[in-house]
Amino acid sequence: MKQYDIIIIGGGVVGCMTARALSRFNLKILLVEKESDIGMGASSANSAIVHAGHDPYPGTLKAEMNRLANPMWDEISAELGIPFRRSGAYIVAVGPDECGCLESLLERGHENRVPIEMISGEEMLRREPLLNPQVSGALYTPTAGMVDPFAACIAPLENAIENGVEVMTGTAFTDFIVQDNKISGIRTNRGDFGCHWVVNAAGVYSDEVMHKAGVRPEFKINTRRGEYYILDSTEIEMSNILFPVPTGVSKGILVFGSTHGNVLVGPNSQEAPDKEDKAVTAKGLSEIWQSAQKLVPSITPRAIIGVFAGMRASGNATCKVCGIDYHHDFVIERAEEVEGLINLAGIESPGLTSAPAIAERVVELLKDAGVSMAVKKDWNPIRKARPRFNHLSRKEQAELVGRDARYGRVVCRCEMITEGEIVAEIHAPIPARTYDAIKRRTWLGTGRCLGSFDMPRVVELLSHELGIPVTEVTKKGPGSEFLVRPTKEVEA
Amino acid sequence: MTLKDRYDVVVIGSGPGGLASAIAAKKNGAQDVLIIERDVEPGGILLQCIHNGFGVEVFKQDLPGPAYAQRFIDEAFQVGVEFLLDTMVLEISRDHRIIATSKRHGFLEIQAKAVVLAMGCRERTRAQVRLPGTRPAGIFSAGTAQRWVNVEGYMPGKNFVILGSGDIGMIMARRLTFEGAKVERVLEVMPYLSGLTRNYVQCLMDYDIELQLMHTVKNIIGKNRVEAIESVAVDEKWNPIPGTEEIIPCDTLLLSVGLIPENELSRQAGVAIDPVTAGPFVDDGFQTSVPGIFSAGNVVHVYDLVDWVTEAGLMAGKSAAQLVQSGKQTVSPVIPVKAGENVRYVVPHTLCPDHLADGEIRIQMRVRQPIEQPVWVEVRSGEKLIHRKGEPYTRPGEMVTIPLKPAMLDAVKASSGLTVSIVRR
Numbered sequence: 045m046k047q048y049d050i051i052i053i054g055g056g057v058v059g060c061m062t063a064r065a066l067s068r069f070n071l072k073i074l075l076v077e078k079e080s081d082i083g084m085g086a087s088s089a090n091s092a093i094v095h096a097g098h099d100p101y102p103g104t105l106k107a108e109m110n111r112l113a114n115p116m117w118d119e120i121s122a123e124l125g126i127p128f129r130r131s132g133a134y135i136v137a138v139g140p141d142e143c144g145c146l147e148s149l150l151e152r153g154h155e156n157r158v159p160i161e162m163i164s165g166e167e168m169l170r171r172e173p174l175l176n177p178q179v180s181g182a183l184y185t186p187t188a189g190m191v192d193p194f195a196a197c198i199a200p201l202e203n204a205i206e207n208g209v210e211v212m213t214g215t216a217f218t219d220f221i222v223q224d225n226k227i228s229g230i231r232t233n234r235g236d237f238g239c240h241w242v243v244n245a246a247g248v249y250s251d252e253v254m255h256k257a258g259v260r261p262e263f264k265i266n267t268r269r270g271e272y273y274i275l276d277s278t279e280i281e282m283s284n285i286l287f288p289v290p291t292g293v294s295k296g297i298l299v300f301g302s303t304h305g306n307v308l309v310g311p312n313s314q315e316a317p318d319k320e321d322k323a324v325t326a327k328g329l330s331e332i333w334q335s336a337q338k339l340v341p342s343i344t345p346r347a348i349i350g351v352f353a354g355m356r357a358s359g360n361a362t363c364k365v366c367g368i369d370y371h372h373d374f375v376i377e378r379a380e381e382v383e384g385l386i387n388l389a390g391i392e393s394p395g396l397t398s399a400p401a402i403a404e405r406v407v408e409l410l411k412d413a414g415v416s417m418a419v420k421k422d423w424n425p426i427r428k429a430r431p432r433f434n435h436l437s438r439k440e441q442a443e444l445v446g447r448d449a450r451y452g453r454v455v456c457r458c459e460m461i462t463e464g465e466i467v468a469e470i471h472a473p474i475p476a477r478t479y480d481a482i483k484r485r486t487w488l489g490t491g492r493c494l495g496s497f498d499m500p501r502v503v504e505l506l507s508h509e510l511g512i513p514v515t516e517v518t519k520k521g522p523g524s525e526f527l528v529r530p531t532k533e534v535e536a
Numbered sequence: 537m538t539l540k541d542r543y544d545v546v547v548i549g550s551g552p553g554g555l556a557s558a559i560a561a562k563k564n565g566a567q568d569v570l571i572i573e574r575d576v577e578p579g580g581i582l583l584q585c586i587h588n589g590f591g592v593e594v595f596k597q598d599l600p601g602p603a604y605a606q607r608f609i610d611e612a613f614q615v616g617v618e619f620l621l622d623t624m625v626l627e628i629s630r631d632h633r634i635i636a637t638s639k640r641h642g643f644l645e646i647q648a649k650a651v652v653l654a655m656g657c658r659e660r661t662r663a664q665v666r667l668p669g670t671r672p673a674g675i676f677s678a679g680t681a682q683r684w685v686n687v688e689g690y691m692p693g694k695n696f697v698i699l700g701s702g703d704i705g706m707i708m709a710r711r712l713t714f715e716g717a718k719v720e721r722v723l724e725v726m727p728y729l730s731g732l733t734r735n736y737v738q739c740l741m742d743y744d745i746e747l748q749l750m751h752t753v754k755n756i757i758g759k760n761r762v763e764a765i766e767s768v769a770v771d772e773k774w775n776p777i778p779g780t781e782e783i784i785p786c787d788t789l790l791l792s793v794g795l796i797p798e799n800e801l802s803r804q805a806g807v808a809i810d811p812v813t814a815g816p817f818v819d820d821g822f823q824t825s826v827p828g829i830f831s832a833g834n835v836v837h838v839y840d841l842v843d844w845v846t847e848a849g850l851m852a853g854k855s856a857a858q859l860v861q862s863g864k865q866t867v868s869p870v871i872p873v874k875a876g877e878n879v880r881y882v883v884p885h886t887l888c889p890d891h892l893a894d895g896e897i898r899i900q901m902r903v904r905q906p907i908e909q910p911v912w913v914e915v916r917s918g919e920k921l922i923h924r925k926g927e928p929y930t931r932p933g934e935m936v937t938i939p940l941k942p943a944m945l946d947a948v949k950a951s952s953g954l955t956v957s958i959v960r961r
């Protein structure tokens with residue numbers, strides 16, 4: 045049985061950031077991910093916002109992690125080559141009735157020690173002319189930002205690999221190996237692995253993982269689905285992040301410009317007992333549309349070029365701070381019932397924002413537990429982003445094509461993704477072995493043709509580069525093959 | 537071929553519109569004519585259309601797509617059109633500077649005296665028709681499936697449901713059946729066919745493939761691969777009718793739900809786009825709102841027959857060559873042409889009466905909904921009838937053409953605007 049100091053379960057943004065933080069130390073680390081690629085759960089489908097931190101219930105872990113993590117994003121995105129824009133965000137009141145909400149939100153923002161200011165409806169309209177002219181006021185949170193959510197997983201884990209962390213995808217945790225009430229390893233579909241510590245970063249399955257060790261039997265993830273719609277950048281251009289005044293359940297349905305240039309609307313919040321049910325619904329669409337048009341009346345469903353749904357890992361953990369009555373807090377703690385387990389659970393929004401701070405908290409928890417944490421002398425904090433043809437100036441593009449002709453062939457015409465970029469991702473430290481893996485890394489196929497043009501070409505490239513038949517190329521892992529057989533072979 | 541950095545006419549795209557434009561430009565006196573094509577060989581989407589039905593109007597022959605394309609490819613080479621293949625145009629400026637990139641030819645900058653846009657169209661997607669459900673493998677546009685089957689030689693599924701009665705969808709229904717797949721159903725949300733009647737007869741009826749009008753997909757089921765779709769009947773306003781749901785097991789859903797002219801490059805160049813056609817506003821010589829930038833074929837509006845695309849390409853190429861040679865814009869008055877009763881749009885959007893002296897000008901249109909009885913296609917100037925033509929019926933899937941003749945020159949000249957309508961006889 046292969047031995048590790050620490051095994052991280054789950055390759056979402058929390059697991060990936062934790063792997064990177066722990067890679068600073070002289071520890072033997074393995075990250076296991078059940079899916080064919082990392083970042084396929086909640087981390088792949090969210091609002092991609094680095095929240096200012098005005099919204100979480102004051103005093104909770106959510107509020108604390110958000111406040112600690114927000115300032116970390118400048119350095120971490122620069123070190124790791126993650127697209128990040130500190131654009132600020134607005135919470136917008138429309139009509140006379142919503143203005144009152146802003147006052148209490150402002151107070152909460154102050155309580156959370158987050159930079160926040162009130163601006164007039166007039167000023168808001170000047171800053172975002174597409175906004176509903178009925179806007180009656182807004183809160184501005186200058187420290188909010190927008191990040192590439194896929195790079196936020198891939199970049200830290202690539203950096204972790206560079207610093208010695210091992211990663212196994214397609215490896216599903218099935219049980220713990222426990223000796224004398226101390227965890228000594230995990231069982232997976234690909235064999236057993238020994239370790240001293242396990243970090244449970246299993247996202248929507250984090251409750252089931254901890255229950256296997258008999259921990260917090262009362263803790264439950266009640267997944268909530270959020271649907272999003274992506275709009276054509278030629279139909280609407282907007283770089284601001286606009287929140288409505290919040291509802292009781294969520295921060296409401298946003299209209300926001302992504303790091304990628306498209307405007308997105310969403311999410312709604314629907315109870316979804318099946319953790320895998322990421323279907324979009326007709327009901328969701330009309331719900332999202334009503335709210336979105338209240339903020340930006342000119343947007344039309346005609347501009348939709350993409351849809352997706354994500355799953356929030358909403359937990360039922362009670363905030364442990366005395367006197368705070370809040371029951372959906374993050375779980376970031378050493379398990380009490382068994383030795384050798386750290387649970388990172390119920391990490392819904394602001395989870396992406398908080399991930400770098402959660403990772404540092406794991407370091408502290410391990411130190412507190414007496415784990416010897418010697419810093420590696422040769423730790424390299426830098427991960428260089430690979431070139432993105434479409435982000436370069438014409439001059440840089442010409443130079444890149446001159447250096448490597450494969451960057452001269454455009455494979456995805458809407459997003460202008462080249463063969464060179466695709467091949468580089470297939471052979472990257474975390475190899476992109478499926479269509480969707482390439483999509484998450486390059487944004488290929490996310491444009492207005494939704495991949496109709498690039499799909500046969502990418503399937504061919506994957507087959508060629510991986511040395512597998514085209515019939516074995518998948519969209520997102522086994523069972524999602526594109527092609528079933530060559531033509532002219534009629535089944536009996 | 538030595539690539540030059542200046543050309544008289546550069547054509548973007550080598551489908552039927554682009555090929556015809558380049559040939560016509562060359563034949564009408566343009567010296568250096570270049571086609572830039574993103575695929576590795578010329579011909580465009582015709583190369584994957586291996587079924588017949590091409591050339592009945594132009595050649596009076598019923599050809600498969602690649603054979604139709606080959607005639608024009610051969611002619612283009614013969615008259616000396618140059619080709620730049622495997623090359624993607626990134627940008628066209630208002631003053632006709634073209635930036636392109638290629639694995640074979642590197643990064644390129646080319647100056648043209650005139651440009652013909654012939655980028656064709658793309659297929660509408662699942663997101664654009666807002667199909668609910670999961671996002672497994674096995675949801676493809678009919679054109680993507682067509683490329684896989686006819687060009688790459690692979691089957692993208694075993695049991696198909698096709699949403700939309702567009703031509704590519706119906707043709708693929710037959711093609712997949714030939715290849716041993718089962719096409720369970722074709723669903724069409726409208727109360728009528730969106731493609732050609734001849735394709736319904738030859739592709740669906742002849743192979744006993746069921747078409748359900750006023751039906752759509754209510755849900756897509758399956759996590760990794762499509763496992764089934766849930767169909768539902770709809771009323772006239774596309775509202776699902778409760779109780780009519782049906783689960784149809786299948787592993788693939790093909791979408792044939794419409795085509796959209798591909799005008800991202802045109803927009804970048806500042807070309808004004810008609811929101812109804814989604815293509816450029818054009819005059820009768822297919823010049824766009826930007827002087828010296830022409831457009832031809834499905835990039836202007838979606839045609840029903842390739843023959844008309846060729847015809848449009850010939851006209852665009854000729855106009856481009858004339859502009860290049862005269863070196864200046866003709867500054868004669870133009871007359872707007874508008875869509876009237878029952879007409880969804882007309883192309884061209886404007887015409888120059890002087891051109892009518894040289895030969896007929898063909899006005900083409902699509903109707904809003906089927907009229908299954910004899911009609912008049914009328915061209916009026918105000919109340920005054922200038923020309924009319926009888927048709928036995930009109931259907932949205934089939935384009936309608938009415939030619940204006942040189943004999944009508946005086947009436948057209950006197951007009952401040954023409955309106956084209958379709959009225960019951």
